[in-house]
Amino acid sequence: MHVLSTDDLEFWQEHGYVIIPEAAPPENLQSVIDAIWEFQEMNPQDPESWYRTPDRVNGMVELNGSGMVEMYNHPALWANRQLPRIHGAFADLWGTDHLWVTIDRCNLNVPNRAEFDFGGFIHWDIDTSVTPLPFDMQGVLSLTDTTPEQGGFQCVPGMPARLPEWIATQPADRNPHRPDMAGLEVKTVATRAGDLLIWNSQLPHGVSPNRSSQPRLAQYISMSPAQEGNEVARQWRIDSWLHRIAPEGNPFPGDPRDWERTHGTTAALTPLGRKLLGLDRWQEGIVAGAEGDMATNQQRGRTRATPGFAS
Numbered sequence: 001m002h003v004l005s006t007d008d009l010e011f012w013q014e015h016g017y018v019i020i021p022e023a024a025p026p027e028n029l030q031s032v033i034d035a036i037w038e039f040q041e042m043n044p045q046d047p048e049s050w051y052r053t054p055d056r057v058n059g060m061v062e063l064n065g066s067g068m069v070e071m072y073n074h075p076a077l078w079a080n081r082q083l084p085r086i087h088g089a090f091a092d093l094w095g096t097d098h099l100w101v102t103i104d105r106c107n108l109n110v111p112n113r114a115e116f117d118f119g120g121f122i123h124w125d126i127d128t129s130v131t132p133l134p135f136d137m138q139g140v141l142s143l144t145d146t147t148p149e150q151g152g153f154q155c156v157p158g159m160p161a162r163l164p165e166w167i168a169t170q171p172a173d174r175n176p177h178r179p180d181m182a183g184l185e186v187k188t189v190a191t192r193a194g195d196l197l198i199w200n201s202q203l204p205h206g207v208s209p210n211r212s213s214q215p216r217l218a219q220y221i222s223m224s225p226a227q228e229g230n231e232v233a234r235q236w237r238i239d240s241w242l243h244r245i246a247p248e249g250n251p252f253p254g255d256p257r258d259w260e261r262t263h264g265t266t267a268a269l270t271p272l273g274r275k276l277l278g279l280d281r282w283q284e285g286i287v288a289g290a291e292g293d294m295a296t297n298q299q300r301g302r303t304r305a306t307p308g309f310a311s
């Protein structure tokens with residue numbers, strides 16, 4: 001299924017991100033919204049409850065306070081991961097249908113107030129000191145309409161197209177995960193409910209502060225070429241889905257309640273979903289061990305801490 005137009009592809013090349021409208025139907029969005037509030041043990045009608053759960057400490061320090069919700073395998077999340085329109089959009093960008101989907105988290109970025117003042121951040125998940133620059137994609141599905149003040153996605157548009165030249169102007173000891181923002185212009189992107197925003201990982205990006213009165217709710221979804229020869233990663237992914245196990249890794253500390261494993265339900269998968277997980281193969285005749293290394297990906301892949309995803 002082709003999803004992106006020629007204009008979309010040009011926008012992607014120029015700006016380093018693209019928005020796919022109506023990527024998921026409203027009922028799917030509502031199911032994820034309900035699941036997030038339940039998982040967080042918060043009442044959407046009672047703002048006092050939104051600040052109750054202390055943030056767990058993220059290994060990637062800039063994420064602290066940004067409202068990352070470590071729910072990974074709820075059936076409502078899988079329902080969106082297996083939508084043909086979302087798969088089609090990533091397939092257009094990667095130039096192949098043979099993709100795996102990330103087993104990724106959600107975001108509930110609540111409004112700032114006197115005793116809660118999240119400043120936002122701009123970062124790269126990839127290591128921009130590596131040559132050649134790693135290439136990957138990341139994505140976020142907006143569950144509600146999100147105004148520019150509401151704590152959504154922000155970035156430095158156009159940076160991937162000029163990243164090597166910009167790096168050449170920077171000191172050798174620069175932070176390869178956090179750009180010096182001097183002279184760089186940040187855009188906070190407004191989105192509609194159901195928009196899927198996909199960005200090139202070379203784009204400096206992050207979560208903006210929520211200066212509105214409404215929370216920002218989102219689900220992270222990305223896809224990368226399937227590593228069907230990487231049997232360790234494939235088995236890990238199947239176990240994660242089947243037993244509802246959170247990915248491990250530096251950026252995300254996991255859920256100390258182990259709520260999904262102990263209380264959750266394993267999601268039903270469509271034929272497309274089975275391939276996007278790795279349960280069924282896109283291609284026959286793949287030799288196990290032929291590609292990839294989960295440990296290496298895990299160390300380098302700050303992106304999503306999902307085995308099988310290199311960054």
Ligand SMILES: O=C(O)CCC(=O)C(=O)O
Pocket residue numbers: 107125138140152153154205206207218220
């Ligand atoms: O929530 C967003 O819009 C951006 C999230 C982000 O920075 C990340 O996942 O690396």
